[in-house]
Amino acid sequence: MGKENSFFIEFSDCRITAMVGRLLQTTPYDTKHMANTFGILSALVLAFSAFVAFKNKEEFELQKQATISQENSRKVNTKTFDGLVASITTLEEDKATADTSRDEFNVKLEEQTGKNKKVEGEIAAKEEELKTTQAMVASAEDKLKELGPVRDLAPKIERLTASIEELKDKVTILNTQIDRSRGEKARTGEALTGSKKRLSDITSGRSLPTMKTKIRSIDRRLGIVTLAAGIRSGVIGGSKVAVMRGGEKIGELSIKAVSANLATADVIQSTLKEGEDVLVGDTVIPVEEVAK
Numbered sequence: 604m605g606k607e608n609s610f611f612i613e614f615s616d617c618r619i620t621a622m623v624g625r626l627l628q629t630t631p632y633d634t635k636h637m638a639n640t641f642g643i644l645s646a647l648v649l650a651f652s653a654f655v656a657f658k659n660k661e662e663f664e665l666q667k668q669a670t671i672s673q674e675n676s677r678k679v680n681t682k683t684f685d686g687l688v689a690s691i692t693t694l695e696e697d698k699a700t701a702d703t704s705r706d707e708f709n710v711k712l713e714e715q716t717g718k719n720k721k722v723e724g725e726i727a728a729k730e731e732e733l734k735t736t737q738a739m740v741a742s743a744e745d746k747l748k749e750l751g752p753v754r755d756l757a758p759k760i761e762r763l764t765a766s767i768e769e770l771k772d773k774v775t776i777l778n779t780q781i782d783r784s785r786g787e788k789a790r791t792g793e794a795l796t797g798s799k800k801r802l803s804d805i806t807s808g809r810s811l812p813t814m815k816t817k818i819r820s821i822d823r824r825l826g827i828v829t830l831a832a833g834i835r836s837g838v839i840g841g842s843k844v845a846v847m848r849g850g851e852k853i854g855e856l857s858i859k860a861v862s863a864n865l866a867t868a869d870v871i872q873s874t875l876k877e878g879e880d881v882l883v884g885d886t887v888i889p890v891e892e893v894a895k
Contacts, residue, residue: 683824683825686825693867694859697860697862697865697866697867701860701862709802715791715794715795718791719791719792719795722787722788722791723788725784726784726785726788729780729781730781732777736773736777737774743767746763808840808842809839809891810839810844810858811836811889812892814838814844814888814889815886815888816830816831817831818831818846818881818883819831819883821882826869827868828856828867828868828869829865829866829867831865832864832866833863833865833866834861834863834866835863840861840866841857843856843857843871843889843890844868844888844889845892846885848879848886852876852893854870854871854872854876854880854881855870855890857871
């Protein structure tokens with residue numbers, strides 16, 4: 604606007620100077636001509652003033668629009684910043700929940716290991732008792748054979764026979780108890796193996812093979828995907844999971860935070876199938892399970 608105004612000012616100055624010169628050249632008694640000249644000069648000054656005012660108003664409107672645009676941008680940036688702060692707070696809370704779940708799981712694993720050792724000790728004691736009883740039965744049977752068919756020893760034989768039967772019953776009971784203890788050991792062993800496998804998956808940063816869930820919501824503005832499952836369903840923080848649709852992999856997600864029943868993740872843009880994007884309702888499984 605500065606250059607345009609200077610141009611018009613210079614132009615107007617030239618016109619005004621020329622007209623003033625002409626005015627000076629008129630005769631003193633040509634008052635009618637002088638009135639016309641001053642009228643023209645006044646019209647030119649008024650026209651120029653109107654033009655400058657119009658330009659100033661146009662510049663003011665541009666500045667006003669720029670100020671409004673900057674204020675709108677500031678509001679959007681403030682809202683985005685508040686959203687990011689809220690997301691960070693949620694992620695920190697989810698991390699604390701996951702740490703607590705991991706510590707509880709380690710305590711349960713130690714308890715299960717202790718129970719397993721106790722059962723093994725009980726089985727060893729029962730097997731030792733069984734060996735002792737079997738030795739007593741064998742000794743009693745040998746003595747019975749040595750007595751022969753002597754009638755005077757009949758009462759003693761009956762007592763020995765009853766003792767043998769009682770010992771046999773005891774052996775049967777002990778065998779039943781040992782079988783039961785072995786079954787309990789097998790169950791605790793399987794539970795211990797499963798616990799160790801689960802702990803291994805957690806520490807290795809892989810979601811459990813049995814994990815299968817769906818995308819619950821997507822925040823396109825912040826780029827955050829929320830899953831409808833958490834650590835209880837086998838979602839592990841830091842792991843990568845595959846997004847499936849119609850039996851095909853659309854892309855991959857990186858798990859950022861996990862709570863008991865929810866998880867948040869980022870979309871790994873480089874893995875997205877051309878022309879596709881993740882959608883609410885898509886199935887999510889561990890990336891290791893895609894090939895299977």
